[in-house]
Amino acid sequence: MNFHRALPVVGTCMAITFFSPLTSAESRIDRQTETAVPRAQNLYGIGVGVLPKTSGSDEYRALVLPIINANYGDRFFINALQAGAWLVDSEDKRLRFGLSAEAKFGWDASKGDRTRGMDDRDFSIFVGPLLRWQTDYGTLNAQWTTDASGNSNGQQFQVQYIKSLLRSPNLRLNGLVGATWNSQKFNNYYFGVRNNEVNASRPFYRAGSGVEWQAGINGMMPVMTNHSLLFGAFITRLSDEQYDSPITETRIQPMAYVGYSIPF
Template sequence: MPSSYPPIPIAHVSTVRVAAAVLLAVGLGAPAAAMAQALADTEPSTTWALGLGVMSAQEPYAGVGRDNTALPLLQFENQYVNLFGPRIEFKLPRLDIGHSQQLNFGIVGQYDGSGYEEGDAPILNAMENRRGGFWAGGAVQWSSSFVDLSAEWLADVSGNSNGQIASLGLERTWRFGNHVLFNPHVGASWQDEKTVDYYFGVRESEARLDRPAYVGEAGVNIEAGVRGVYMFDRHHSVLVGGGVTSLADEIKNSPLVDRSTVNSVYLGYMYRF
């Protein structure tokens, strides 16, 4: 699968380091792989990369500040699989449409550390812990010389939320010389009622005066951002990016949430063997 992925939904942005790793994997790993391929001018066979990333992400929950995280990065890719951090994709046969278009298919899985513990903020006191888990599903991408359109469906196979997520992403990549890759992107992520209710709902047993009971419903988050890569040579590259997500009304209306948008910025270094 080439470098386009749907955005990570905001229910999966948490203070847990694994969630940050997912964001770095999707936001930074794909452009780096695309640049490596562009410089090599050949289809990559097997590639390894190691690096370090730092990320600052805003939380949607009231009273929870920004999460600033540093973490190691690992990437492995060949013609059958692409592994980056806690996310893995098994590539399926692609369909070529002419000389400049193709459809790419994959089976994806990722561990996600979303959720919270009751001590994370006063608004979460006496709430039962909400946990992340393992999500799996399928992805498809229509790639052309002008724009890439991607879609992904994931289900919580760990059984914590029992939810589902469907995402659409649109992006275009510009290459400037042999060193710079610039990639603006927009996307939408639909989360079903089980996902929203699990992470942002308030059960009757958890309700109090400043935190009334709330049943979450399905909603759509809208996201926009940019990614960039500067590759010094075939081995060393610097990765940078950021994005803003407008939360669905069904999330904003939760008594646990005190903002309508969240944002994140990240920076990374990769060494490709």
């Protein structure tokens, strides 16, 4: 269910040149669009996510996961499967540069019709720099990550735009669009077919790099004092390199979740 190597270097130089660290100026952070999931305060809870069983699968699996969407000292953050720290900021904290680590699910090959008999793809941790720019029209995120677990040795570069669609006491709703460039090693790990995995209906396949596209909505609805119902749904359009894989069944990959947060 997330681009070019020069961009993180440029972003780092800009951050060092133009940002001022740990400023005491008044923060103008928009908490609703700070993350894809809208919020006004820290959220802690549990949820159920539904996602494809394997890469490109048209069947789905459900996972029960803890929900944490929180800031600590306005410097450290946890956002679902991502955690990190902001290192330098603009004075109003609407432009921030930091580092993050993000978990990416693998899959059990025995669960997919087209992957049965292949090796499993393992759970991985991707790490790298993150740039966030909040404007009056929404929030832009740019993130480059590399596979620190060494499973794929792949890289990703993601750009994401988050827009507030609705703000009210009874419902908060965000819209999201984004694009993710996946390196050749990333795509080949998750969508490739190795020599030892070939069979009569599954030829050898080496995937190249490519760009996938995402769009979705995320919402939060208060249900009682400090309790909230969280929900979201989005789709990913696979790149040509991913879609051409013999293990891919459908190009459009939907995902959804629902959760409940409680006071902490």
